[in-house]
Amino acid sequence: MMTKTFQYCVYGALFGALFPVVSTSFDLLIQGLPLTLSNAVQIQRDQPLHWVIDSAPVFLGLFAGLAGRRQDAVIVKVLELTSLNARLHQEQENLASLSAGLRQLFDDMPLGAAAYGAENNLLSANLAFAQFVEGSVQAQTALEQEVAKLNPTEAAQEISLQTNDVTKYCLAWRVDLVGLGETRYWILLTDVTTHKAREKQLVTASKLAVLGELAAGTAHELNQPLNHIRLVTANLSNLLKRLPADTDVLQTKVDAISGSVMRAGKIIDHMRSFGRSDPATMEQVSIESAVKGALILLTSKLHDPPIQVEINLAENLPPAQGVESQLEQVFINILANAIDAIRDTDPSTKRITIAGSFAEGLLSIRVRDTGGGLSDTQMDKLFVPFFTTKEVGKGTGLGGSISYGIVKSFGGNIVVSNWERGAEITVSLPVASRT
Numbered sequence: 001m002m003t004k005t006f007q008y009c010v011y012g013a014l015f016g017a018l019f020p021v022v023s024t025s026f027d028l029l030i031q032g033l034p035l036t037l038s039n040a041v042q043i044q045r046d047q048p049l050h051w052v053i054d055s056a057p058v059f060l061g062l063f064a065g066l067a068g069r070r071q072d073a074v075i076v077k078v079l080e081l082t083s084l085n086a087r088l089h090q091e092q093e094n095l096a097s098l099s100a101g102l103r104q105l106f107d108d109m110p111l112g113a114a115a116y117g118a119e120n121n122l123l124s125a126n127l128a129f130a131q132f133v134e135g136s137v138q139a140q141t142a143l144e145q146e147v148a149k150l151n152p153t154e155a156a157q158e159i160s161l162q163t164n165d166v167t168k169y170c171l172a173w174r175v176d177l178v179g180l181g182e183t184r185y186w187i188l189l190t191d192v193t194t195h196k197a198r199e200k201q202l203v204t205a206s207k208l209a210v211l212g213e214l215a216a217g218t219a220h221e222l223n224q225p226l227n228h229i230r231l232v233t234a235n236l237s238n239l240l241k242r243l244p245a246d247t248d249v250l251q252t253k254v255d256a257i258s259g260s261v262m263r264a265g266k267i268i269d270h271m272r273s274f275g276r277s278d279p280a281t282m283e284q285v286s287i288e289s290a291v292k293g294a295l296i297l298l299t300s301k302l303h304d305p306p307i308q309v310e311i312n313l314a315e316n317l318p319p320a321q322g323v324e325s326q327l328e329q330v331f332i333n334i335l336a337n338a339i340d341a342i343r344d345t346d347p348s349t350k351r352i353t354i355a356g357s358f359a360e361g362l363l364s365i366r367v368r369d370t371g372g373g374l375s376d377t378q379m380d381k382l383f384v385p386f387f388t389t390k391e392v393g394k395g396t397g398l399g400g401s402i403s404y405g406i407v408k409s410f411g412g413n414i415v416v417s418n419w420e421r422g423a424e425i426t427v428s429l430p431v432a433s434r435t
Helices: 004-031 035-045 048-107 127-133 137-150 195-240 246-276 286-298 301-302 322-344 376-381 399-409
Strands: 113-114 124-125 155-165 165-178 183-191 283-285 308-313 320-322 350-359 362-369 413-419 424-429
Touching: 113 399, 127 137, 127 183, 137 155, 137 165, 137 183, 165 195, 195 246, 195 322, 195 399, 283 286, 286 301, 286 308, 286 322, 286 350, 286 362, 301 322, 320 322, 320 362, 320 424, 322 350, 322 362, 322 399, 322 424, 376 413, 399 413, 399 424
Parallel strands: 308 350
Antiparallel strands: 113 124, 113 183, 155 165, 165 183, 283 320, 350 362, 362 424, 413 424
16 A cells, blocks of 8 residues: 555656646747647757756655655554554553452452541441441441551451440451552451351350260269258257257257258359350459369369369459350360379379469469370360360360360460470460459
8 A cells, every 4th residue: 555655756746747748838839839849849948947847847746755754644643643542542441440340349348348538537338347337327436446446567356346236246457558549547357246156156065065074973962962961851850859959969960951052052053154154245254263163063073083183373363354154164174184184193193283373464374284294296286176185975175176265265375385294284364454
């Protein structure tokens, strides 16, 4: 295909070639001379500006070529601009498509996200965030207040909210951003309400399993005061048949019955409180009460065979932050494992030591046994679900993992190690906040 430059050169040259022929023919007609070659040559010789006429094809061709070249350049620029405009239009469509895709991803992702401005004003929120607060301004405000306390460099924190008479839980964290227009920070959250409910069900099931395992021993413990009451009442009956009876002796018998009733009642009441549903929120928990409550339910295991238990709790230990029945469940699991570990050892060395101390805002409760210790594999897997060293049918393997989860939910930690005569488990808990 010919370019405009080439076309214009050809047209200009043709025009220039015709120009001298036409002009010469015109001169011959004016002078009344015949149109012959000799007359045309003569006219060219006599014409003073014949060189202009003769060079016309060259100059007109060059001029036409320059004009064509200029038009080619304009056409190229037009084509370039057209191509650029098409690319820009395509880029705009791509950006619009990408923006729509990102918005769709933002709205549909399961992680709740909300953007906030410099004045803590909500700029944008996705569907997961809106579903968590359920349109409750009160819940949203409470969430914002809790997240505002977080350090952006810290890990996510568990937050509970009351929305429409339902307690909901989430892991939330704050991300500060700069250079994104009005946005100053994001609140990101993941709803763990269902997970917490299942976790609570698992803890309850484990608690009932503990009660089931202790049922036989507890029945034995209840049978002892009942037998004692039966014997004492029979003795009282005999004394009353031989009136007058010694009132001091009668009072002693009545006191003995009262003591046995109180012992049985204490066991029953504690089993009932232990099996009760846990409160929805954490509370102040006495370490001493939790330890002694665990020992009450483990009385039968500690008596058969006899095991020495030494309690060394520091005086005036502050309360821990947690749930008493759950903390008691942790100690039951730890102590039950310690009892099993030393069951077949020398009777003179069967000892469990419970020590409690407070330092730097943390309560530490250490439980030691004299069972010879744990292997590296056992220590690594002690808090893994379904891991157990007991025979089939004698353990679920959930005690360690549930204890670990309970302590972590209180903001504490639990670790296992060996000492020179056995295993050692240390539970660290934060002190309850003062209200």
